[in-house]
Amino acid sequence: MGLMERIKEIESEMARTQKNKATNYHLGTLKAKLAKLRSELFLEQSGGGGGGGTGEGFDVARNGDARVALIGFPSVGKSSLLGALTATESEAAAYEFTTLTCIPGVLQYKGSKIQVLDLPGIIEGAAHGAGRGKEVIAVARSADAILIVLDAGKEQGNRHREILERELETVGIRLNQRPPDVTVTKRKSGGGIRFASTVPQPQLGPEPEKIVTNILREYKITTADVLAREEISVDQLVDVVLGNRMYKPCLYLYNKIDTITIEEVDQLARLSHSVVGSVRSQFNIGEPLEDDLLKARLWEYLGLTRIYTKRKGSPPDLEEPVVLSEIRKGTTVKSLCANVSSELLREFNYALVWGTSAKHSPQRCGLSHTLDDEDVVQIVSKTIKQQQQDKNYNVISQQFNDKHAKKRLEAKKQKQQRLRG
Ligand SMILES: Nc1nc2c(ncn2[C@@H]2O[C@H](COP(=O)(O)OP(=O)(O)OP(=O)(O)O)[C@@H](O)[C@H]2O)c(=O)[nH]1
Numbered sequence: 001m002g003l004m005e006r007i008k009e010i011e012s013e014m015a016r017t018q019k020n021k022a023t024n025y026h027l028g029t030l031k032a033k034l035a036k037l038r039s040e041l042f043l044e045q046s047g048g049g050g051g052g053g054t055g056e057g058f059d060v061a062r063n064g065d066a067r068v069a070l071i072g073f074p075s076v077g078k079s080s081l082l083g084a085l086t087a088t089e090s091e092a093a094a095y096e097f098t099t100l101t102c103i104p105g106v107l108q109y110k111g112s113k114i115q116v117l118d119l120p121g122i123i124e125g126a127a128h129g130a131g132r133g134k135e136v137i138a139v140a141r142s143a144d145a146i147l148i149v150l151d152a153g154k155e156q157g158n159r160h161r162e163i164l165e166r167e168l169e170t171v172g173i174r175l176n177q178r179p180p181d182v183t184v185t186k187r188k189s190g191g192g193i194r195f196a197s198t199v200p201q202p203q204l205g206p207e208p209e210k211i212v213t214n215i216l217r218e219y220k221i222t223t224a225d226v227l228a229r230e231e232i233s234v235d236q237l238v239d240v241v242l243g244n245r246m247y248k249p250c251l252y253l254y255n256k257i258d259t260i261t262i263e264e265v266d267q268l269a270r271l272s273h274s275v276v277g278s279v280r281s282q283f284n285i286g287e288p289l290e291d292d293l294l295k296a297r298l299w300e301y302l303g304l305t306r307i308y309t310k311r312k313g314s315p316p317d318l319e320e321p322v323v324l325s326e327i328r329k330g331t332t333v334k335s336l337c338a339n340v341s342s343e344l345l346r347e348f349n350y351a352l353v354w355g356t357s358a359k360h361s362p363q364r365c366g367l368s369h370t371l372d373d374e375d376v377v378q379i380v381s382k383t384i385k386q387q388q389q390d391k392n393y394n395v396i397s398q399q400f401n402d403k404h405a406k407k408r409l410e411a412k413k414q415k416q417q418r419l420r421g
């Protein structure tokens, strides 16, 4: 009998067994067996333990304005959370490794669409291939923000949080950090390593230039100018030299606070970058109100901005904002134009901006102006006046429709002929 069949058998036996004191032990044993089989399946699918993760990756097409990956140990409530945030159901159950692949859902919030990815649980050693750890972490690398889900009841001394942070660190993901303000410029000819800093560097010891030279030599760089504009650590310098680090915002959700005391909840809520909540009792998560705390914090961590565009002489379109991400595309007038069309960017003359980013409303702005959430923007183009643009658009769309109507008619005729012949 295959693993899948054995799992099905145990699941149906569990469903048949009534829950009461007498069956408690039996059910417990079944649950343990199920967890073991599930983890065997998990390992089998990832091509064996240690060096695993050679199986196909979780290739999920990017969708929406931003992407969030749910990372956590098994059974902390990731799939339950996906169900609470999006219209997608991902199987959730009381045994570990319920989820075996990547399940995408779409969170609709403040007029934006955020792709949320439910993933298999990861365990210590994930970065080196334990379980499907490598695939899971690859998805984390592709996300704009990471939501680390933790079981508030099991978070003894914050161990899981630390382990997960370390796993992500191992593959070059830096959480809630900015890239250090250091530039390394390689030179073609001699002179060795020249180090300059605009601030004192206590973390690099009494002779910073020596340390910097040694580190760079490790990475086979012998002639370069290094300029630091802030205090850095050795680790940060290594990050700069390697140059392939990814800096991502990360929010920690302590789920299942319905299982702990109010004092414990209070302590967790004080930790940095953290939200406490409970999917089961709809606390801070998936409340009927749009404004639950988790969504609001996610929005903030993704750096999303809604811009309402308007045409001359008509009110702004408040139904469909253009959503820009500070992290990926920036929130300037330029990124707005680029987001709408490359033509708009080419034809750009100036923008009229109403809202909190404007000194007076409307303010006439150039491409580099930084926009705020809920600003209203009208783009004025260089050559073609707005009215003419509208006329052109109508002519083009008429031609487009005519062309397609013709094609459809031809296809119909051909089909009729085929059927006759
Ligand atoms: N008490 C309590 N239980 C919860 C809460 N959220 C989820 N659960 C339960 O926790 C168990 C695991 O939930 P899942 O959503 O399957 O967890 P997961 O992280 O997706 O698990 P894997 O896919 O196996 O890694 C289920 O029995 C859920 O009903 C919560 O807020 N409180």
Ligand SMILES: [K+]
Pocket: 074, 075, 076, 092, 093, 094, 095, 096, 097, 098, 099
């Ligand atoms: K589970």
Ligand SMILES: [Mg+2]
Pocket: 078, 079, 080, 091, 092, 098, 099, 118, 119, 120, 121
């Ligand atoms: Mg799951």
